[in-house]
Amino acid sequence: MSIQGKKELVVAALQNGIVIDHIPCDSLFKVVNILGIQNLENGVTIGNNLSSRSMGKKGLIKIADIDLPKETLNRIAVIAPSAVINIIKDYAVVEKHKVELPEDLIDILKCNNPKCISNNEPMKTHFHVMDGKNITLKCHYCERIVKQDEVVLK
Amino acid sequence: MQKRNLLSISDLSKEEILALLKRAKEFEKNPNQHLLDGKVVGSLFFEPSTRTRLSFETAVNRLGGRVIGFSDARTSSQSKGETLKDTIMMVANYADLIVMRHPLEGAARYASEISKVPIVNAGDGSNQHPSQTMLDLYTIYQTQGTLENLTITMVGDLKYGRTVHSLLEAMRFFNPHFIFVACDELRMPKQYKEYCKKLGIEYEETKNFSPEVINKTDILYMTRVQRERFSDLMEYERVKNVYTLTASMLKGCKPNLRVLHPLPRVTEITQDVDDTPQAYYFQQALNGLYTREAIICRALGL
Numbered sequence: 001m002s003i004q005g006k007k008e009l010v011v012a013a014l015q016n017g018i019v020i021d022h023i024p025c026d027s028l029f030k031v032v033n034i035l036g037i038q039n040l041e042n043g044v045t046i047g048n049n050l051s052s053r054s055m056g057k058k059g060l061i062k063i064a065d066i067d068l069p070k071e072t073l074n075r076i077a078v079i080a081p082s083a084v085i086n087i088i089k090d091y092a093v094v095e096k097h098k099v100e101l102p103e104d105l106i107d108i109l110k111c112n113n114p115k116c117i118s119n120n121e122p123m124k125t126h127f128h129v130m131d132g133k134n135i136t137l138k139c140h141y142c143e144r145i146v147k148q149d150e151v152v153l154k
Numbered sequence: 155m156q157k158r159n160l161l162s163i164s165d166l167s168k169e170e171i172l173a174l175l176k177r178a179k180e181f182e183k184n185p186n187q188h189l190l191d192g193k194v195v196g197s198l199f200f201e202p203s204t205r206t207r208l209s210f211e212t213a214v215n216r217l218g219g220r221v222i223g224f225s226d227a228r229t230s231s232q233s234k235g236e237t238l239k240d241t242i243m244m245v246a247n248y249a250d251l252i253v254m255r256h257p258l259e260g261a262a263r264y265a266s267e268i269s270k271v272p273i274v275n276a277g278d279g280s281n282q283h284p285s286q287t288m289l290d291l292y293t294i295y296q297t298q299g300t301l302e303n304l305t306i307t308m309v310g311d312l313k314y315g316r317t318v319h320s321l322l323e324a325m326r327f328f329n330p331h332f333i334f335v336a337c338d339e340l341r342m343p344k345q346y347k348e349y350c351k352k353l354g355i356e357y358e359e360t361k362n363f364s365p366e367v368i369n370k371t372d373i374l375y376m377t378r379v380q381r382e383r384f385s386d387l388m389e390y391e392r393v394k395n396v397y398t399l400t401a402s403m404l405k406g407c408k409p410n411l412r413v414l415h416p417l418p419r420v421t422e423i424t425q426d427v428d429d430t431p432q433a434y435y436f437q438q439a440l441n442g443l444y445t446r447e448a449i450i451c452r453a454l455g456l
């Protein structure tokens with residue numbers, strides 16, 4: 001894969017690791033949170049409000065020398081469905097894919113229903129993804145339907 | 155022994171529903187069957203519900219089992235701040251089955267994930283109350299001889315009434331025709347109307363509790379309109395009277411029409427309806443015993 005243009009250079013400046021691109025600016029730090037990036041000892045570069053042809057502005061995270069499983073990365077789809085994962089090896093993008101919402105989200109979100117058992121017991125939350133495109137989730141416990149604009153991180 | 159929880163009516167297939175109804179019919183013929191000899195059932199009522207608790211505990215007793223438990227969380231260790239998990243772990247050591255009522259939604263499903271014995275949900279907040287739905291289905295079957303192709307009219311609080319939502323879901327297998335009768339404030343939520351559309355279930359919606367509606371109805375399912383649902387009390391007073399059923403309104407009804415109500419009723423069915431052949435809500439409550447006997451046996455794989 002050839003490296004051309006300034007934008008690609010920002011991405012390619014990483015020798016090995018993962019670039020999470022096209023993150024909505026207001027979700028950037030939530031993505032950091034979901035993936036626990038603040039606890040990593042790897043080299044991490046975070047950019048926000050970078051110009052993007054498709055989104056206007058975007059956020060971007062580069063993590064050096066890491067290999068995260070797809071399931072882990074897909075967890076961010078709930079708040080950043082537009083995010084694109086680039087796997088970098090020797091300065092080249094060897095794999096590129098959009099994040100995909102998994103069928104179940106375990107212990108990532110908080111239920112919006114104050115009367116839900118998951119808000120009243122020390123336990124993991126669990127949501128089923130009913131519609132991955134328009135992001136419609138259903139709490140496994142109280143069966144409350146949650147839409148994307150109502151999503152609250154745990 | 156197979157562990158089969160009953161948490162939500164939507165967990166049941168058509169075959170499972172029909173099997174439960176068949177079983178309930180056997181218990182209607184003979185409620186006293188010693189199938190639970192030597193068995194202990196935990197009856198955990200984290201919030202009081204005398205009607206449901208008596209029905210379940212009678213079912214256990216008629217089956218020859220024993221009941222342990224509590225009828226109010228204030229008398230249990232929950233009041234000392236014990237988690238639900240710890241209570242369930244403890245009782246699961248003693249009982250072969252747990253019947254539980256809890257004010258929080260999803261409590262029964264969570265309990266089923268930590269309990270080694272089956273859980274029967276006897277109501278979790280405003281979420282699910284599957285034994286109520288099963289007794290409604292049984293009553294419909296009993297009075298109509300079938301569950302198929304019936305016109306079911308739901309009246310009153312269709313917004314917050316979980317019994318009507320669960321009944322709607324359970325009827326999806328039986329090609330129903332629904333008529334939703336409610337004021338604007340208490341209309342059937344969009345979510346359930348979309349559910350009907352998706353499954354090709356016919357429904358009509360009206361504010362008008364009219365003779366035309368009643369006269370084409372097979373099952374008239376009345377619900378309680380609660381004052382606390384209204385911000386405007388004047389509006390409550392008006393609505394309360396509009397959605398009240400009186401005996402004279404049943405004059406032109408189909409002979410097979412039966413009036414159901416999850417009870418307790420307040421003013422939505424006048425006393426004179428009790429004397430009509432259409433009144434069926436007291437028998438409906440009794441059917442709770444037979445269906446709960448069937449639910450308990452299913453849970454224990456008996």
Ligand SMILES: [Zn+2]
Nearest residue numbers: 111116139142
């Ligand atoms: Zn919930």
